[in-house]
Amino acid sequence: MTTTLRQVLNIFEESAHPLSLAEIARDLGVEAGVLEGMLQYWVHRGRLREVSGDAAICPMCSKRESCAIMPDMPRRYELATGSRNELPLSPNCLCCK
Amino acid sequence: MPKHYTIALAGNPNAGKSTIFNALTGSHQHVGNWPGKTVEKKQGLAHIGGREVAIVDLPGAYSLTAYSVEETITRDFIVHEHPDAVVAVVDATNLERNLYMVLQMIELGAPLVLAVNMIDVARSQHFQIDLSELARRLGGIPLVATAARQGIGLAELQDAILHVSNRECPAPCPPLLTYPEPVEAAIADLVARIEADAGLAGRYPARWLAIKLLENEADMIDRLKATGHTALLEAARRHIARILAAHGEDPETLIVDQRYAFISQVFRATVVRPAEKTRTPSDRIDAVLTHRWLGLPVFLLLMWIVFQVVANVSAPMLNLVDSLVAGPLSRWVAALLGAVGMGGTWLESLLIDGVLAGVGGMLVFVPVLFFLYLAIALLEDSGYMARAAFVMDRFMHMLGLHGKSFLPLLVGFGCNVPAIYATRTLEHQDDRRLTAFMTTFMSCGARLPVYVIFGSAFFGAASGHLIFAMYMLGITIAILTGFLLKRTLFKNKPTPPFVMELPPYRLPTLQSVWLHIWERTSKFIRGVTTTLAAASVVVWLLLAIPIGQPLDRFNQVAPSDSLFGALCRGLAPAFAPAGFDRWEATGALVTGLAAKEVVVSTLSQIYVGASDSPVQAADEPAPTLLDDLGAIVRELGHAALMTGQELVNIVPRTLNLIPVLHVPELNLLPEHASIENDTALEAALRGAFTPLAAVAFNVFVLLYTPCMATVAAMRQEFGLRWTLFHAAYTLGVAWLAAVLVYQGGLLLGLG
Ligand SMILES: Nc1nc2c(ncn2[C@@H]2O[C@H](COP(=O)(O)OP(=O)(O)OP(=O)(O)O)[C@@H](O)[C@H]2O)c(=O)[nH]1
Numbered sequence: 001m002t003t004t005l006r007q008v009l010n011i012f013e014e015s016a017h018p019l020s021l022a023e024i025a026r027d028l029g030v031e032a033g034v035l036e037g038m039l040q041y042w043v044h045r046g047r048l049r050e051v052s053g054d055a056a057i058c059p060m061c062s063k064r065e066s067c068a069i070m071p072d073m074p075r076r077y078e079l080a081t082g083s084r085n086e087l088p089l090s091p092n093c094l095c096c097k
Numbered sequence: 098m099p100k101h102y103t104i105a106l107a108g109n110p111n112a113g114k115s116t117i118f119n120a121l122t123g124s125h126q127h128v129g130n131w132p133g134k135t136v137e138k139k140q141g142l143a144h145i146g147g148r149e150v151a152i153v154d155l156p157g158a159y160s161l162t163a164y165s166v167e168e169t170i171t172r173d174f175i176v177h178e179h180p181d182a183v184v185a186v187v188d189a190t191n192l193e194r195n196l197y198m199v200l201q202m203i204e205l206g207a208p209l210v211l212a213v214n215m216i217d218v219a220r221s222q223h224f225q226i227d228l229s230e231l232a233r234r235l236g237g238i239p240l241v242a243t244a245a246r247q248g249i250g251l252a253e254l255q256d257a258i259l260h261v262s263n264r265e266c267p268a269p270c271p272p273l274l275t276y277p278e279p280v281e282a283a284i285a286d287l288v289a290r291i292e293a294d295a296g297l298a299g300r301y302p303a304r305w306l307a308i309k310l311l312e313n314e315a316d317m318i319d320r321l322k323a324t325g326h327t328a329l330l331e332a333a334r335r336h337i338a339r340i341l342a343a344h345g346e347d348p349e350t351l352i353v354d355q356r357y358a359f360i361s362q363v364f365r366a367t368v369v370r371p372a373e374k375t376r377t378p379s380d381r382i383d384a385v386l387t388h389r390w391l392g393l394p395v396f397l398l399l400m401w402i403v404f405q406v407v408a409n410v411s412a413p414m415l416n417l418v419d420s421l422v423a424g425p426l427s428r429w430v431a432a433l434l435g436a437v438g439m440g441g442t443w444l445e446s447l448l449i450d451g452v453l454a455g456v457g458g459m460l461v462f463v464p465v466l467f468f469l470y471l472a473i474a475l476l477e478d479s480g481y482m483a484r485a486a487f488v489m490d491r492f493m494h495m496l497g498l499h500g501k502s503f504l505p506l507l508v509g510f511g512c513n514v515p516a517i518y519a520t521r522t523l524e525h526q527d528d529r530r531l532t533a534f535m536t537t538f539m540s541c542g543a544r545l546p547v548y549v550i551f552g553s554a555f556f557g558a559a560s561g562h563l564i565f566a567m568y569m570l571g572i573t574i575a576i577l578t579g580f581l582l583k584r585t586l587f588k589n590k591p592t593p594p595f596v597m598e599l600p601p602y603r604l605p606t607l608q609s610v611w612l613h614i615w616e617r618t619s620k621f622i623r624g625v626t627t628t629l630a631a632a633s634v635v636v637w638l639l640l641a642i643p644i645g646q647p648l649d650r651f652n653q654v655a656p657s658d659s660l661f662g663a664l665c666r667g668l669a670p671a672f673a674p675a676g677f678d679r680w681e682a683t684g685a686l687v688t689g690l691a692a693k694e695v696v697v698s699t700l701s702q703i704y705v706g707a708s709d710s711p712v713q714a715a716d717e718p719a720p721t722l723l724d725d726l727g728a729i730v731r732e733l734g735h736a737a738l739m740t741g742q743e744l745v746n747i748v749p750r751t752l753n754l755i756p757v758l759h760v761p762e763l764n765l766l767p768e769h770a771s772i773e774n775d776t777a778l779e780a781a782l783r784g785a786f787t788p789l790a791a792v793a794f795n796v797f798v799l800l801y802t803p804c805m806a807t808v809a810a811m812r813q814e815f816g817l818r819w820t821l822f823h824a825a826y827t828l829g830v831a832w833l834a835a836v837l838v839y840q841g842g843l844l845l846g847l848g
Contacts, residue, residue, distance in 0.1 A: 003350060003351065003354035004354055004357065004358065005350050005354040006346065006350070030361065031364060032193075034357050034360055034361055037160075037197050037357065038353075038357060040159070041353050
C-alpha cells in the first residue's frame with residue numbers, strides 16, 4: 001500500500017535539490033498544516049532533515065538566524081542521506097547582526 | 098463539600114493556552130518547574146460553578162508522541178494524573194495542524210473539551226468552520242468556540258469543563274480511528290495481552306498502549322522493559338517485523354499516515370477556507386511594491402532616494418570632519434610633535450602626510466557610510482529588502498538567471514566578501530560560480546567614497562546622480578555578465594523557481610536600526626584604522642623614496658619623482674584611452690587592489706599630504722586651542738542645520754524628477770553667504786581630471802578587480818583558475834567600460 005507519507009518521501013527521492021513545504025503541497029494536494037506534520041514525522045524518523053544555512057543568506061554568519069537583510073526563506077528539507085554540506089560558523093558578516 | 102477537580106490545558110504552542118489559563122485563574126497562579134525538567138509548570142485556581150478547580154497549563158506540544166520533553170510531560174500528566182477534564186486548545190486558523198494532537202488525546206481516552214480558539218481571527222479571515230460537524234466527526238466531544246483574548250466563549254467553556262468533569266458525558270464510544278487491517282489485527286492481539294496483565298491494564302488504556310508499542314515508541318518501551326514486560330515487548334516486535342515484511346511499511350508509518358488521512362477528511366468536511374487569502378495591509382502595500390510592472394521602477398526610485406540621502410544629506414558632516422582632520426587635528430599633532438622636539442622631522446611627515454592624510458582621508462567618509470547604512474537598515478528592517486529580491490527574482494528569471502542569485506548580490510552592496518560566501522545557498526556549483534562572478538560588480542561600501550568625492554568635486558549638488566548611476570551600472574554589468582555566461586560557459590538545465598515567503602512589513606525599531614548602523618560603521622572604522630593605516634605607511638614610504646636623485650633627498654622629493662611616482666608612470670599610459678593617464682590616478686588604482694578604501698586615501702596622500710600642510714601654511718598667528726574648539730562647535734551647529742536642510746530637500750528633489758514639476762528647495766543660508774564646502778582633495782581633483790575623465794575613472798573603480806579579501810574568498814570557494822579568470826575578466830570589463838564612457842563622451846561632445 002502506498003501511503004501519503006511514503007509519497008512525500010518519494011518526492012524527495014526524485015528531487016535533486018531541497019524542497020520547501022509549499023513546493024510539495026502543490027504537488028500532493030495536501031493541506032499545508034498536515035504536510036508540515038508529515039515532514040516533521042520523517043525528520044523524527046531520521047529520513048529527512050531541514051536544510052541549514054537557508055534561514056538567512058550568509059551561511060558563514062553566526063547571526064544568520066536573526067539576519068534582517070534577508071527575506072524569511074521558507075524552511076526546506078532534503079533526504080537525510082549522504083554528507084551534509086555543513087559550513088563552519090564564522091564571525092558575523094557585514095550584512096547580518 | 099463537592100469534590101475538588103483538576104483540569105489541564107493542552108495544545109500546540111501559541112494556540113492560546115496561557116491566555117485561557119489567565120482568563121480562568123485570574124491572579125491565582127503559581128509558576129514553578131515540572132519535576133526534574135526545565136520546563137515551566139503553571140498552576141492556578143479557578144472557581145467554576147461554585148467549585149474550586151485546580152488548573153494546570155501544560156507545555157505547548159505538537160503531538161503526544163514522546164519526541165520532546167514538552168510532549169512527554171503532557172502525555173504523562175494526562176496518563177498518570179488523570180485530570181477530570183483536559184481542555185484541548187486549538188488554533189481555529191490552523192486546525193489541520195492542531196488536530197493531530199487532539200486525535201492522540203482522543204485515542205488516549207482523555208476527558209476532552211475542545212476549545213476552538215482564535216475564532217475571531219478565523220472569522221475575520223473568512224474561514225467557515227462547521228463546529229457541530231467537527232464535534233460529530235471527532236466522536237461527539239464537547240466543543241466551544243472561543244476568542245480568549247477578548248474573553249469570548251469563556252463562560253461556555255467553563256460549563257463544558259464542569260459537564261465533562263461531572264462525567265455527565267456519554268461513555269466512550271468505539272474507537273474513532275481504525276487502522277489498516279494488519280495493524281488492527283496486531284492491536285487486537287496486543288490488547289488481549291495487556292488486558293491479561295492487571296498491573297498494566299490499570300496503568301494505561303489498553304488500546305492506546307498497544308498502538309504505542311506498534312509505533313515502536315522508545316520511551317514507552319523503556320518503561321515496560323524496566324517493569325519486566327519482555328514477553329509483551331517481544332510480541333510487539335514480532336508484529337512490527339511481520340507487518341513490515343508483508344506490506345513494505347512499518348506499522349508506525351501506517352498509523353501516522355492513517356491519522357493524517359483522517360485529519361484531512363475531517364478538515365475538508367468541516368472547514369471552508371477563504372477562496373483567496375484576505376488582504377492584509379502588507380498585501381496591499383505589496384500590490385504596488387512588488388507589482389509586475391511597477392516593482393522595478395519603485396525599486397529604482399527608492400535606490401535613487403537612498404543615494405540622494407547618502408550624497409547630499411551627509412555632505413555637511415563630511416565637510417565638517419574633513420576640516421577637522423585637515424585643520425585642528427593636523428595642527429594639534431604637529432604642535433605635540435613640536436613640543437617633544439620632533440617638529441619638521443620625517444616622523445612628522447609620516448604621521449601627518451602619511452597616516453593622517455590616509456586614515457583621516459577615509460574617516461571623513463564615516464558620515465557618508467553612516468547615512469548609507471541608515472538607509473539600508475531602514476529598508477531591511479521594514480521588510481523592503483526582501484521585496485527587492487522578489488522583484489529582481491522575476492527580472493532575473495526573464496533573463497534566464499536563477500532568481501536566488503539576487504540575494505548574494507544585495508549582500509554585495511555592503512561588502513563583496515560575505516556575498517561570495519552567500520552564494521553557497523545556491524544548489525548548483527554552476528549557479529554558485531556564476532553568481533559569485535556577478536557579485537563583485539555590486540558596488541560595496543568601500544567604493545562609495547570614490548563616487549562621493551568625485552561627485553562632490555565635479556557635480557556639486559547633483560553628485561547623487563553620479564552615485565546612483567554607479568550603483569545601477571554595477572547591477573547592469575552584473576546582470577549582463579550573468580546573461581553572457583549563462584549562454585556560453587554555463588549552458589545547463591533551467592533552474593527551478595525560487596519560492597520566497599515575504600515577511601510582513603513592520604516599523605523598524607530604533608534599537609535595531611542603530612545596531613545595524615553601528616555594526617557596519619564600526620567595522621568600517623576598524624578596517625580603516627588597521628589595514629588602511631598600514632597601507633598608508635607603505636604608500637608614504639614609496640612616496641618618500643627618491644628616484645633619479647640622491648638618496649639623502651628621502652622624504653624631500655616631489656611625489657612624481659618618488660619611487661611610487663616612477664612605478665605608476667610606467668603603467669599610466671594604459672589608461673590614456675580612458676582619459677586618466679596621470680600617474681596619480683594609476684597609483685590609486687594600484688593600491689586599491691589591496692582594499693578599495695585605499696583608492697581615496699592614496700589620492701589624498703598624493704594630492705593633499707604633499708601639498709602645503711596647514712602647519713607650514715600658517716603665516717598668520719596660529720589659532721589657539723580655544724579658537725579651535727569654538728570654531729568646531731560653530732561648524733558643528735552649522736553642519737547640523739545643513740543636514741536638516743538637505744534631509745527636507747529630498748522631497749522637492751524627488752518630486753522634481755517629474756518633468757512638469759518645479760518644487761522650490763529649502764535654503765536656510767542667506768543669499769550672499771557662500772559656504773566653504775570644498776575639501777582640499779576635491780579642489781586638487783578638479784585640477785587633475787576633466788569631468789568626463791572623472792566619470793570614466795569612477796566606472797573603472799566600480800568594475801575593476803575586487804579587493805584582496807574578495808579575491809581570497811573567491812579562491813577559497815572556486816579555486817585559482819576561476820579566480821584568475823575572474824580577475825582578468827573584471828579588469829578587462831572595467832577598462833573597456835571606462836574607455837567606452839570616455840570616448841563615447843568625447844564623441845557626444847561632453848569632453
Ligand atoms: N486574536 C486572538 N488572539 C489570541 C487569542 N488567544 C490568544 N491570543 C494571542 O495569541 C498569542 C499566543 O497566546 P498564548 O496564550 O501565549 O499561547 P500558548 O498556547 O500559551 O502558547 P505557548 O505558551 O507557546 O504554548 C498571544 O499573543 C495571545 O494574546 C484569541 O482568541 N484571539
